[in-house]
Amino acid sequence: MENKTIRIGSGAGYGGDRIEPALDLLSQANLDYIIFECLAERTIALANQEKKINPNKGYNPLSLYRFEMILDQYKQKPFNTKIITNMGAANPIALAQEVKQMIHDRGLNLKVAAIIGDDIFDLLDLNLNTIETKEPLSLYKNQLISANAYIGINGVVEALKQGADIIIGGRLADPSLALAPLVYEFGWKMDDYDYLARGTCAGHLLECAAQVCGGYFYDGVYKEVPNLENLGFPYADISSTGDIIISKLESSGGIVNEMTVKEQLLYEIMDPSNYFTPDVIMDISKAYIKEIGHNRVQVSNVYGKAQNEYYKVSCGITDGYMVESEISYGGHHCTVRAQKAIDILSYRLCDLDSPIQYDLIGLNSLYKTPIERTNLKEVRVRVACKTNSNDEAQRIANEVEALYTNGPAGGGGVRKHIQPIVSILSVLVNRDILKEEVIIL
Amino acid sequence: MKLYELAHSRTGDKGNISIISVIPFNKNDYSKLKTQLTPECIKEHMSFCVKGDVIRYECDNLPALNFVLYDALGGGVTQSLNLDRHGKSLSFYLLELEID
Numbered sequence: 001m002e003n004k005t006i007r008i009g010s011g012a013g014y015g016g017d018r019i020e021p022a023l024d025l026l027s028q029a030n031l032d033y034i035i036f037e038c039l040a041e042r043t044i045a046l047a048n049q050e051k052k053i054n055p056n057k058g059y060n061p062l063s064l065y066r067f068e069m070i071l072d073q074y075k076q077k078p079f080n081t082k083i084i085t086n087m088g089a090a091n092p093i094a095l096a097q098e099v100k101q102m103i104h105d106r107g108l109n110l111k112v113a114a115i116i117g118d119d120i121f122d123l124l125d126l127n128l129n130t131i132e133t134k135e136p137l138s139l140y141k142n143q144l145i146s147a148n149a150y151i152g153i154n155g156v157v158e159a160l161k162q163g164a165d166i167i168i169g170g171r172l173a174d175p176s177l178a179l180a181p182l183v184y185e186f187g188w189k190m191d192d193y194d195y196l197a198r199g200t201c202a203g204h205l206l207e208c209a210a211q212v213c214g215g216y217f218y219d220g221v222y223k224e225v226p227n228l229e230n231l232g233f234p235y236a237d238i239s240s241t242g243d244i245i246i247s248k249l250e251s252s253g254g255i256v257n258e259m260t261v262k263e264q265l266l267y268e269i270m271d272p273s274n275y276f277t278p279d280v281i282m283d284i285s286k287a288y289i290k291e292i293g294h295n296r297v298q299v300s301n302v303y304g305k306a307q308n309e310y311y312k313v314s315c316g317i318t319d320g321y322m323v324e325s326e327i328s329y330g331g332h333h334c335t336v337r338a339q340k341a342i343d344i345l346s347y348r349l350c351d352l353d354s355p356i357q358y359d360l361i362g363l364n365s366l367y368k369t370p371i372e373r374t375n376l377k378e379v380r381v382r383v384a385c386k387t388n389s390n391d392e393a394q395r396i397a398n399e400v401e402a403l404y405t406n407g408p409a410g411g412g413g414v415r416k417h418i419q420p421i422v423s424i425l426s427v428l429v430n431r432d433i434l435k436e437e438v439i440i441l
Numbered sequence: 442m443k444l445y446e447l448a449h450s451r452t453g454d455k456g457n458i459s460i461i462s463v464i465p466f467n468k469n470d471y472s473k474l475k476t477q478l479t480p481e482c483i484k485e486h487m488s489f490c491v492k493g494d495v496i497r498y499e500c501d502n503l504p505a506l507n508f509v510l511y512d513a514l515g516g517g518v519t520q521s522l523n524l525d526r527h528g529k530s531l532s533f534y535l536l537e538l539e540i541d
Contacts, residue, residue, distance in 0.1 A: 268453030357522035
């Protein structure tokens with residue numbers, strides 16, 4: 001066991017990610033496990049909405065396609081890699097059943113597990129104050145659509161013990177997808193905090209897939225990424241003491257170096273000494289990053305502390321409508337005409353209570369620097385508003401469209417986009433109200 | 442000189458909070474960045490978006506600085522009227538900072 005390492009690949013960094021790099025890893029990287037991290041805060045609330053309309057849905061929309069590709073490849077050339085994912089979203093059982101059917105259709109024999117228990121909508125105490133607004137959840141009672149706790153490794157470890165080949169959960173915390181197989185393989189205890197933190201760190205580095213191996217990195221001048229158009233996904237080799245080496249296939253595009261790993265190590269981490277997960281508190285404030293070979297980077301000096309007694313719960317609420325509408329102006333004096341368009345809209349929409357934001361894309365939409373009338377050859381007016389009324393949203397979008405015939409000369413390319421908003425409020429709940437369950441199919 | 446000549450950066454978000462790393466290309470420049478990139482300096486530079494506090498965390502071994510910008514995303518991804526609701530492009534504004 002001393003020298004044993006476990007190799008975990010990353011198959012997806014978000015719900016809509018590419019599948020080809022995952023297939024390359026499965027066929028070429030000799031993985032022990034592959035994780036697919038496919039949930040964002042809001043995604044699970046939207047999935048719950050979908051499940052309310054159709055009780056057989058509510059899982060990641062790309063998951064059927066992904067599993068078909070994976071199982072086809074497995075049938076051609078079997079691999080010895082277990083799959084762990086939160087693609088089940090609001091309905092892990094339904095997705096597990098679909099996958100089981102696919103396995104059956106291909107004449108294969110693989111064990112599928114669904115992890116449930118993160119959905120605590122029916123158990124929710126509405127007197128709890130939300131983290132965001134510090135007000136009780138009961139204020140939002142009529143808007144509430146979902147409540148899912150970020151759960152850790154317990155269910156996945158249990159499923160592995162029961163021999164599952166494919167494990168499908170819902171709101172499994174992102175890094176727990178990678179920590180679970182390490183706890184299972186190495187027999188780490190739940191008070192081996194340093195080990196748990198190192199496994200969590202491996203998961204954290206893998207969970208955004210390409211972002212640690214050259215994705216989101218090329219800056220146009222100082223940071224080169226070879227073969228970015230064929231960017232691959234990363235894998236990690238983790239030892240029984242939690243030593244981590246991040247790497248990628250030589251055949252894929254991208255790069256793993258100290259810079260890519262440092263950027264991803266700090267990504268979305270607030271206090272590097274205190275990163276909370278359901279399993280452990282991770283401390284990367286003293287971490288060392290060292291390039292030990294071509295596209296091979298070692299991460300060490302990660303430590304852990306006991307986690308607290310709470311689970312964080314993401315509650316989805318319906319929250320009105322977001323309207324965004326745009327029109328472009330080009331050629332001489334385009335910024336003058338764009339500003340005139342904004343003046344017209346401000347005048348026509350002045351009776352609305354909801355604040356409206358006006359941007360000039362190309363000038364001040366990303367950074368609200370004061371408008372300078374530079375020598376731009378084109379500029380795009382953007383109007384955005386959050387409103388409780390769909391009619392009001394329509395009216396705003398229509399006023400932008402009306403600039404075609406009622407506004408300055410040469411306006412073109414109007415787009416209108418209106419979307420119902422699902423917002424997230426978080427609460428902390430005691431761990432004992434939640435019961436994870438493993439269902440083997 | 443511009444900060445982007447000495448360091449690279451990535452932005453993440455948590456609700457209405459923007460988290461921006463600053464990582465020197467060369468370890469020897471870390472102490473200079475530590476001296477000049479105070480939370481006050483970052484708050485002023487990013488004042489077009491930050492309404493709350495700016496907290497700086499130091500990771501001396503990496504080495505890198507991690508800035509947490511509170512109330513910086515116009516309400517966060519579900520509320521914000523901004524084109525870039527996650528504030529993902531903020532790192533490249535931070536790197537525009539002039540340093541000595």
